[in-house]
Amino acid sequence: MQNTEIAALALMAAFISPALAQDSGVSFSHKNWELACDNTNTCRAAGYANEDEPSVSNGSVLVTRIAGPGTAPVGEVTLADYESSDSAPVTKLTLWINGKAAGVLKPAGEGFWHLSTSQTLALIGAIKGSGKVEFKGGPAPFVLSGDGATATLLKMDDVQGRIGTPGALSKKGDKPESSVPAAIPAPVIQAVKVDKAQERPLTAPEIAVLTPKLLATLQPDDCDRMQSPQDNEGASEEGITLTPLGNGHALIAAVCWRAAYNEGYGYWVIDSALQQAPVLVTNSGSGYDEGTISMGQKGRGLGDCWATASWVWDGTAFRQSNEATTGMCRLIHAGGTWDLPTFVADVKPAR
Structure with a gap:
């Protein structure tokens, strides 16, 4: 991943900072490997090919391990199709290690x-x-890079409390396997059915009263199209909308920022009468539908890497239900390579 792509995904992660979020997991990357551990301490390590070896096929390996004593790592592999959609599908893939x-x-x-x-x-x-690790069966072998693997697997062991145990992937030892911490339960969110209501634009008097309250919830540069409309062409003409949620609650939405290939909406919860202080959910949302706010932002214009998040309405607030990326920007699949969450929740459907 190039430095600019790392910066883009890091910036997206900074945007995913809702007022009601719970503790997220851990992200780590080194050379051709990266790690994402979610809030349950399930960890996923993804490895890639060396980018400077054009003679081999592109692809990625994912190693997933659930937290807790006695769990085994699970491996997956995918071959790239971003630049070879017309190629015949690979029907048989064989793992080769050190030429065997x-x-x-x-x-x-x-x-x-x-x-x-x-x-x-x-x-x-x-x-x-x-x-040397290779996967053969395609037009050319996919050679998995080991650069960064040791540091990434050590970080996985560290997060899961496995260093010095027989089950460690990196630094094994004789500490009892029973010393490994158990998995952390995912938070439970009971979704609540929202009213079927159309969003409406706020009136000019409503905007005049509400805008200072919205701005008071923001940090500098959180929402430059509202905070500095004079520096953003057309920002002063962009409206603010209201969508009823039911039970005296409403959702406010406004464009916060626009970039080359992404844009972010601010979403706030407020009382239907617009009298109370609004509560910021996110300043980088992409859409709202039937009680769920979603976010999807590209890591670069090619669309091969994304950051995603979602928030679910529980009747009083939007609770964060997911936060993830799709891995490094490596031209493997359009829409991203893997699902690498750093936050997950158990969402119970609305009754």
């Missing part, structure tokens, strides 16, 4: 395969050292 075949992989949907536990552990053992 290590078994055929199990298909898991178009362009994706599962590794067995033994294959996953063999792959991890190779990439931590100087071993």
